[in-house]
Amino acid sequence: MGIKMTRGAIAYPGTSLEFKTGSWRVERPEHRHGAAPCHTACPAGEDAQAYLALVEEGRFREAWETIVGANPLPAVTGRVCHHPCETSCNRAQYDEAIAIHDVERFLGDQALKEGWTYPVSAPPASAPQVAVVGAGPAGCSAAYHLIRHGYQARLFDALPEAGGLLRTALPSYRLPRDILDREIERLLASGIQFSPGHRLGRDFSLDELRADYRAVFLAPGTQRGVEWSIGGQTPRDLHVGLDLLKQWLSVGSIPTWRSVAIVGGGNTAVDLARVLKRVGVPEVHIITHQSIPRAETAGGPDVMPAIHREVRQGLEEGIVIHEHRGVQRLVLRGEQVIGVELVHMKKLPDATGQRRFVTFEGTESLLHVEQVIPAIGQVLDPTGLEKIANKKRFLKADAWGRISGQEGLLVGGDARGDRGTVSEAIGDGRRGVAAIHNFLQSAGELQETERVLIGYDRLNLNYYEPAPRPEAPVLPVAERTAYQEIEGGLNRRQVMGEGHRCFSCGSCLACDNCWTLCPDVAVLKTQETAADGSHYVFDYSYCKGCGICAHECPSGYIVMRDEL
Amino acid sequence: MSDEVVIPVSALRRHQPRFSGLEAGHRACLGCGEALAARLVTEAAGPDVMYANATGCLEVFTTAWPDSAWRVPWIHSLFENAAAVAAGMEAAMKAQGNPTKVIAMGGDGGTFDIGFQALSGMLERGHNVFYVCYDNEAYMNTGIQRSSSTPHAASTTTSPAGPERMGKRHLKKDIVSIVAAHHIPYAATTSVAYPSDVRKKVRRAMAIDGPTFLHIHAPCPLGWGHDGALSIEVARLAVQTGLFPVIELERGGVAGVMPIREIRPVTDYLKIQARFRHLFADDVRAREELEHLQALANHNIELYGLRGDEADALDSDGADTVRRGGMRWA
Numbered sequence: 001m002g003i004k005m006t007r008g009a010i011a012y013p014g015t016s017l018e019f020k021t022g023s024w025r026v027e028r029p030e031h032r033h034g035a036a037p038c039h040t041a042c043p044a045g046e047d048a049q050a051y052l053a054l055v056e057e058g059r060f061r062e063a064w065e066t067i068v069g070a071n072p073l074p075a076v077t078g079r080v081c082h083h084p085c086e087t088s089c090n091r092a093q094y095d096e097a098i099a100i101h102d103v104e105r106f107l108g109d110q111a112l113k114e115g116w117t118y119p120v121s122a123p124p125a126s127a128p129q130v131a132v133v134g135a136g137p138a139g140c141s142a143a144y145h146l147i148r149h150g151y152q153a154r155l156f157d158a159l160p161e162a163g164g165l166l167r168t169a170l171p172s173y174r175l176p177r178d179i180l181d182r183e184i185e186r187l188l189a190s191g192i193q194f195s196p197g198h199r200l201g202r203d204f205s206l207d208e209l210r211a212d213y214r215a216v217f218l219a220p221g222t223q224r225g226v227e228w229s230i231g232g233q234t235p236r237d238l239h240v241g242l243d244l245l246k247q248w249l250s251v252g253s254i255p256t257w258r259s260v261a262i263v264g265g266g267n268t269a270v271d272l273a274r275v276l277k278r279v280g281v282p283e284v285h286i287i288t289h290q291s292i293p294r295a296e297t298a299g300g301p302d303v304m305p306a307i308h309r310e311v312r313q314g315l316e317e318g319i320v321i322h323e324h325r326g327v328q329r330l331v332l333r334g335e336q337v338i339g340v341e342l343v344h345m346k347k348l349p350d351a352t353g354q355r356r357f358v359t360f361e362g363t364e365s366l367l368h369v370e371q372v373i374p375a376i377g378q379v380l381d382p383t384g385l386e387k388i389a390n391k392k393r394f395l396k397a398d399a400w401g402r403i404s405g406q407e408g409l410l411v412g413g414d415a416r417g418d419r420g421t422v423s424e425a426i427g428d429g430r431r432g433v434a435a436i437h438n439f440l441q442s443a444g445e446l447q448e449t450e451r452v453l454i455g456y457d458r459l460n461l462n463y464y465e466p467a468p469r470p471e472a473p474v475l476p477v478a479e480r481t482a483y484q485e486i487e488g489g490l491n492r493r494q495v496m497g498e499g500h501r502c503f504s505c506g507s508c509l510a511c512d513n514c515w516t517l518c519p520d521v522a523v524l525k526t527q528e529t530a531a532d533g534s535h536y537v538f539d540y541s542y543c544k545g546c547g548i549c550a551h552e553c554p555s556g557y558i559v560m561r562d563e564l
Numbered sequence: 565m566s567d568e569v570v571i572p573v574s575a576l577r578r579h580q581p582r583f584s585g586l587e588a589g590h591r592a593c594l595g596c597g598e599a600l601a602a603r604l605v606t607e608a609a610g611p612d613v614m615y616a617n618a619t620g621c622l623e624v625f626t627t628a629w630p631d632s633a634w635r636v637p638w639i640h641s642l643f644e645n646a647a648a649v650a651a652g653m654e655a656a657m658k659a660q661g662n663p664t665k666v667i668a669m670g671g672d673g674g675t676f677d678i679g680f681q682a683l684s685g686m687l688e689r690g691h692n693v694f695y696v697c698y699d700n701e702a703y704m705n706t707g708i709q710r711s712s713s714t715p716h717a718a719s720t721t722t723s724p725a726g727p728e729r730m731g732k733r734h735l736k737k738d739i740v741s742i743v744a745a746h747h748i749p750y751a752a753t754t755s756v757a758y759p760s761d762v763r764k765k766v767r768r769a770m771a772i773d774g775p776t777f778l779h780i781h782a783p784c785p786l787g788w789g790h791d792g793a794l795s796i797e798v799a800r801l802a803v804q805t806g807l808f809p810v811i812e813l814e815r816g817g818v819a820g821v822m823p824i825r826e827i828r829p830v831t832d833y834l835k836i837q838a839r840f841r842h843l844f845a846d847d848v849r850a851r852e853e854l855e856h857l858q859a860l861a862n863h864n865i866e867l868y869g870l871r872g873d874e875a876d877a878l879d880s881d882g883a884d885t886v887r888r889g890g891m892r893w894a
Binding site: 017510512 | 571573576577579580581584586587588589590591592594595596597599600603604626628630631632633635759785791792793794795796797800875881882884885886887888889890
């Protein structure tokens with residue numbers, strides 16, 4: 001026929017390409033972008049797998065832009081979050097979890113250092129106006145996501161500065177103030193209209209807001225301490241834990257005693273204990289009816305809700321935690337507290353299965369302290385919200401923050417009562433804005449884009465190698481002060497190494513396995529990224545559906561789908 | 565995306581960053597280890613080659629009339645004479661002063677049994693031929709009859725497990741030692757589970773002027789009785805258990821081995837294949853044969869020193885490590 005063969009001898013008529021073996025197939029391989037456990041676990045909605053992939057290639061700015069697609073404050077959360085991403089990381093079952101929070105922190109810091117701005121543009125003056133009440137993490141996140149969605153965002157806060165609890169209740173050894181200031185400054189510069197010093201119920205009412213704005217996102221936090229007494233008694237000079245912490249952070253000094261017992265197991269109790277230690281209180285006790293969190297129990301039932309890392313550091317610093325203990329009686333001499341009577345107690349299921357506190361007779365003991373400070377939680381301050389609060393302690397809402405029966409009114413953060421972390425609050429802001437967007441567009445049912453979770457059993461571990469996790473530097477106890485940050489960060493090389501260690505669960509690694517191992521030359525490699533984000537295309541004309549590619553895919557990105 | 569470019573798959577096929585001497589459309593079964601092995605060999609050997617192929621699965625499934633999956637010069641003559649045909653091709657090339665390398669290919673039947681005499685003669689005469697044996701451990705093309713490569717205790721249609729015997733009574737022939745005993749410059753074993761190792765050894769053999777031999781372990785889902793998706797898994801376990809030692813021999817002496825990082829019990833390999841299913845029956849003979857197979861693996865490990873000292877990039881666990889961005893299998 002006189003066909004001129006190319007050097008690669010590409011097939012022409014007479015070769016087997018005429019014979020389409022794809023007709024044999026009963027199952028077809030498909031690329032399916034699964035959800036990495038770190039992504040599913042992130043309360044703020046970050047996709048760590050996605051940014052780790054970019055970090056490995058040194059594409060830091062794109063990695064940071066991936067984060068701020070969900071969370072505008074990565075330099076903050078990289079420091080203060082309890083990182084459930086790492087707890088859930090598939091790599092933890094293999095050797096050690098990826099140091100995701102260190103990568104997040106590195107990217108956040110890099111953005112501040114380089115002056116990166118959000119990939120958003122200020123909304124036009126004609127865009128619908130939405131109000132956000134409270135400039136804590138939930139409110140800041142909501143205002144930012146409103147801008148991302150092209151709305152005008154008016155952010156109110158009673159205080160002169162934005163930041164909420166990040167500013168008023170987080171000690172700077174956990175979150176340095178300059179980091180917070182610069183994160184907040186960039187956030188407010190993204191086009192948000194910020195009205196500081198405006199208090200709901202004093203300077204404006206909810207009705208006015210709802211009349212003036214197309215939607216309202218409430219993030220007032222919990223500004224009122226839970227009522228506390230022991231058998232009707234309280235110390236004569238009662239101090240509430242969070243108030244003391246706030247006082248120390250804003251004024252720089254607080255009353256000190258020789259010995260203090262803090263009642264509660266949350267972050268406030270632990271932060272306050274560590275602050276008291278720093279201002280010179282020799283003996284600081286925490287009394288909690290729950291257990292001390294360990295790496296493997298953190299977040300579980302009947303475990304102190306305080307962040308495990310903070311508890312560990314507190315213990316290093318000399319805090320004494322009395323776990324599974326309750327205060328049965330204040331021991332007074334006259335009106336003066338001289339101690340507390342402790343008793344062993346635990347939450348146990350009763351005959352109906354309901355978990356109730358049980359105190360164990362005969363385990364009472366006396367703890368000599370000068371002061372008892374409750375840090376047992378906060379509730380909503382209903383001022384200005386009386387109509388919707390209905391004398392409840394919190395504002396109940398659905399997963400998106402929508403308050404039942406109140407169109408265009410949403411709530412997020414601590415005020416919901418079922419949140420307790422900065423990251424959850426940031427996630428509330430994102431979800432709340434998705435709901436607002438949906439409502440203003442009348443777009444029907446809301447759906448979180450659900451991807452199938454890629455568990456450890458979906459990975460092919462033959463293709464990975466063990467590698468140690470880098471450890472960020474931590475200040476030795478003797479050098480810890482009230483202001484200096486305790487944890488350091490990882491360097492550029494270590495962070496890129498973490499990108500390399502990432503299993504890439506549910507996403508294409510572009511490792512060439514499918515392309516290399518297909519016996520039927522039915523996987524083709526693309527020079528440019530293929531439409532599904534991978535670098536490979538299945539040629540279904542020839543694919544017989546054997547499933548080697550799916551079985552040998554290291555990251556669970558290929559699935560076999562029944563075609564019969 | 566506005567800058568999206570749609571490339572037809574047929575055009576994409578012409579722009580793959582690798583040479584493929586074996587095209588799609590061949591009639592191998594789902595998950596065929598031999599098809600994969602042949603593809604890897606042709607990729608690594610490149611275009612300046614000509615092939616002589618013994619009768620067997622590979623010959624049959626690549627050349628169903630009127631099509632051919634080969635994109636390189638290729639001759640099939642008989643079952644028994646691939647090495648002899650290759651020797652003749654090589655002599656003709658030499659006479660013409662043409663440096664094109666000649667590769668002979670056969671399955672285990674065409675190599676261990678039927679073509680053994682021709683192979684031995686080609687090696688003995690010192691032809692510049694690279695002989696590749698795709699070992700799927702039985703006559704799969706004709707209906708899974710046992711060959712001298714079939715491992716001990718495997719059930720085939722001519723060594724069925726039953727009241728009389730626990731599968732094949734005899735042992736797998738140690739072909740690579742026999743071939744190496746011809747004092748040839750290079751003889752090696754490898755497995756489709758380790759494409760980098762396959763390619764490295766193909767290139768090494770191609771570069772040698774003289775007879776060379778590569779023995780590639782290639783699972784047959786049909787004959788071994790496992791899901792086609794598990795072909796790589798099965799091949800990897802053969803290496804990781806020590807049942808298939810991955811070694812290199814130069815002039816008859818051991819020149820290199822792939823160490824096993826974590827030695828797996830042979831049952832991990834055996835239990836996922838129907839040809840060994842009878843070994844997991846409640847039968848005293850089955851228990852004895854399992855021990856026998858474990859002892860054979862232990863013997864290989866000891867003989868070739870396969871026990872790895874510490875994690876190594878080229879051991880049985882390191883050799884298939886992937887990384888983002890590919891080219892790992894270079």
